[in-house]
Amino acid sequence: MxxxxxxxxxxxxxxxxxxxxxxxxxxxxxxxxxxxxxxxxxxxxxxxxxxxxxxxxxxxxxxxxxxxxxxxxxxxxxEIEENLIHRYAQNGFKLYGLPVPIKGKIVGVLGPNGAGKTTAMKILSGGIIPNLGDYTSAPSIDRVLDKFRGTIFYDYFKKLYAKELKVVHKIQYIELIPSYIRKGTVREILDKVDERKMKKDVIEFLNMELMLDKDVSILSGGELQKLAIAVALLRDGNIYIFDEPSSYLDLKERLNMAITLRELLPMDSYIFVVDHDLMLLDYLADQIVITYGVPGVYGIFSKVYSTNSGIDYYLNGYLPSENMKIRDEAVSFKFHETREEFTYIEKTGEVLCSWSDLVKKLDNFVLTVEHGEVHRGEVIGIVGPNAIGKTTFIRILVGELTPDEGFTTSTALKLSYKPQYLKRKIDSCITVEECLKDINREALNEDHWLYQEVIKRLGVDRLFKKEIENLSGGELQKFYVAQTLIRDADIYLLDEPSSHIDVEDQLSVARAIKKIARLRKAAIFVVDHNFLLIDYAVDRLMTFIGIPTKKGYGKSPTTVGKAFNELLKELGLTVRRDKESGRPRINKPGSYLDRYQRELGMFFYYEK
The missing domain is CATH 3.30.70.20 (Alpha-Beta Plaits)
Known part of the structure; x- marks a missing residue:
């Protein structure tokens, strides 16, 4: 025993x-x-x-x-106590193990929020000296070196503490950048930090030409992310840590970012990439380390796995090297292309609202959207590059903008809207519980179905007493999704609900979206770049194409497979389904599979 x-x-x-x-x-x-x-x-x-x-x-x-x-x-x-690395205080979070630093390799770090990824990165960057569980006395560098003597960590920490390794850290919450850099253009900022004299290459790889003369205070989320990545790449370091580099970037930009990191990072350095995008990690990382445990209580880092195997183990919920079950059920991906000929919506749904061909001009940008309709109980996904008009279309549906040509019947219905950028201060309330009560008091009753399907499913019940302004990025996102879904509405619109939340929460959000649509017989529009959430949640898909910041064209809702194929063809990418798990995987440009799928015209490829 x-x-x-x-x-x-x-x-x-x-x-x-x-x-x-x-x-x-x-x-x-x-x-x-x-x-x-x-x-x-x-x-x-x-x-x-x-x-x-x-x-x-x-x-x-x-x-x-x-x-x-x-x-x-x-x-x-x-036995696991032998691997205890850090504890914040008595009755505080405990961290077991660390991601293994491998020189010349990109180590991907995958796992739920609250399981120690940020703490581990602070330890590996020297920001925290681990106390090895002894929170009653000051941490000691000598104790850390004695702990790791004879392991790969010994040389790493010895050089780190001797200041022989310089750390470059791309922060997680890029929304904070304008508060630290209050003025200056992108060009001026890049000029100041160009220690590696690679500014021209970084600008070209990340497609930053059109944003160079913009002031940092007016940059969009995607532009802030590219600026943060560019600054990190231009710094001369030995350890590079990229914390959630995919946030706010569309699929094409994520691939460009992955290619940029592979091409421009010094490959004699230590590189860690922490992210929740499985497609990005699959493409970018050489090795995968998985963190698991009970969020907020303890976190454990796994052994190193090959990228493909590690992601599959993570989705299956079982780590063979540790003989550890980390999830009650495996995550499997839906094959939209092999569904029955008649979907749930076609069998039972009635048209809830429709829109004609739409045209909207905003400064130098022109958006055109094909006519379409949405049924009761249906979830419509909206995908496409950044700055192409997706959010503009949503704002037309909710009545924030009036189209120059055409009409929509949605403004006559009750609407609930979650914006892309979230406020941390709400005038009418302070805590999560107070805000949710203001919206729907009944939904906080534990016996109510909304409590079970939204509040409990998203873990928002554990946030009730927390103040909104103190929530983490992932907690804030889940709070806004919850308050949007518990409203009594005919149409729900969610703009980028996957930002800053982990894979488990992405699946929970997808399931909550589906449940609300079906049980309320409402329609839900979801704008997102995350294939996993879209793959799980939506019934049909709208694609937006065009020239970012110049003109956008939104197509009518169609089947998921057809829409993804059109979008990927426009972006010049090919994506395949993994034979075992069904998860989407980006093909490397010019690879055999990439060329094969292009010849077939199957940019989103599946095998029956």
């Missing part, structure tokens, strides 16, 4: 002892029967409880009694 250790974590942001009367302490059976308490009030935590893990029996009573869901307790095999 394996000996177990307890990991007890209290989220002190959620803990409010003044409002609950401390039922976790009052009902703890150990506190009543033993001289040494398992839970007690801590003066260091200013009147909040602490749990002594060596005395706790993991009965689960405190977890059930806590009205704020601030306590989580799990059991782990004692």
């Amino acid at each position: 394996y000996k177990m250790v307890r990991v007890a974590v209290i989220d002190y942001e959620l803990c409010h002892p003044d409002k609950c009367g401390i039922p976790c302490i009052r009902f703890c059976p150990i506190n009543k029967t033993k001289p040494y308490k398992a839970i007690e009030i801590s003066s260091e935590k200013k009147g909040k409880p602490i749990i002594y893990e060596d005395k706790c029996i993991a009965c689960g009573i405190c977890i059930k009694k806590c009205p704020f869901k601030a306590i989580r307790i799990v059991n782990l095999p004692e």
Whole structure:
């Protein structure tokens, strides 16, 4: 029988002892029967409880009694403690293992939010000296080196702490860039940081010519992302860390970014890419490291896998080298092309709204959209390059913009809209719970189907007591998706709901979207660049093509396979389905499969 250790974590942001009367302490059976308490009030935590893990029996009573869901307790095999790298505090998050640094290789890091990826990157960049679990004393470099002596990490940390390795870190939340760089054009910024004298190459690879004279304060999300990537590439470093480099980039830009990193990064350096886009990691990474565990409680880093195998193991939910099951069910991809001839919508749906041929002029940009219609219970995906008119079309549907030519019947219906760029301050409320109550109080009832299908499914119930302005990027995204979906509406419109959320949450969002459409008999439009979410959620697809910032053309909704084929042909890319999992995979330009699919005219290829 394996000996177990307890990991007890209290989220002190959620803990409010003044409002609950401390039922976790009052009902703890150990506190009543033993001289040494398992839970007690801590003066260091200013009147909040602490749990002594060596005395706790993991009965689960405190977890059930806590009205704020601030306590989580799990059991782990004692052997895993040998790999403990860092713990923030008593009853804080525990990190086991680290991604292995491999010189000259791009190491992809894949896993859920809250499982330690950011902490690991801070440790590998020298921003945090790991305490090896001893949070009571100051961390020691000598202890770290002794811990890793005889491993690949020893030379890495020895050089890092001796300042022999320079770290370049592309941050995760590029929306913060304008607050740090308040003025200056893209060209001026690139001139200042061009340590490697590669500015011309970086601009060409990332297609930045049209944004060079723009002030940083007016850049779009995609332009900010390209600027952040360009700045990182121009820095002269030995360790490069790219945290979510795919956010706000369309499919073509993601491929360009991947090619740019492969071509322009110094390949004698250590390179880590943290991202949730499986297609990007599949194309870019040489090796994959998977993190798993219980988000917010503990995270474990796997051994190194080959890229293709690692992604398949992650989707299957089982890691063979660790003999570890990390998910209850495997993730499988739908084959839209092999569905029945008549879909759910064609069998049961009625037309909810329609639009004529539309034309809208905005400054020097002209958008033309073909006529179309959407049925009750249907999910329509909208895909295409950035700055091509997708969001403009959505704004026409919600009534924010009036078309110069044509009409839409959607403005006569009740609409619920999640924008692309999210505000952290809402005038009418402070916490997540307050905001959701203002929208639909009934949806917060645990017995209500909306609570189960949206609030619980997205994990928003654990965010109730958090203030909106303190949410992480992924938490903020899930909050906005939830508040959009719990509204009583005929049409829901979600602009880039996959930004900053991990694969598991992308699937949860996709399932919630589908459920709301079916159960409310509503229509939902989803604008996104993420193939996984689109592949799971939508019934039909609209493609937008044209010349970014100049002119856009939106096509009528059609089948997913046909729409993807048209889009990929326009972008000059070919994508195949993996034979085993069905997941989409980008073909390398000029490869045999790329040439073969082009000859067939099958830019989105599947095998029956």
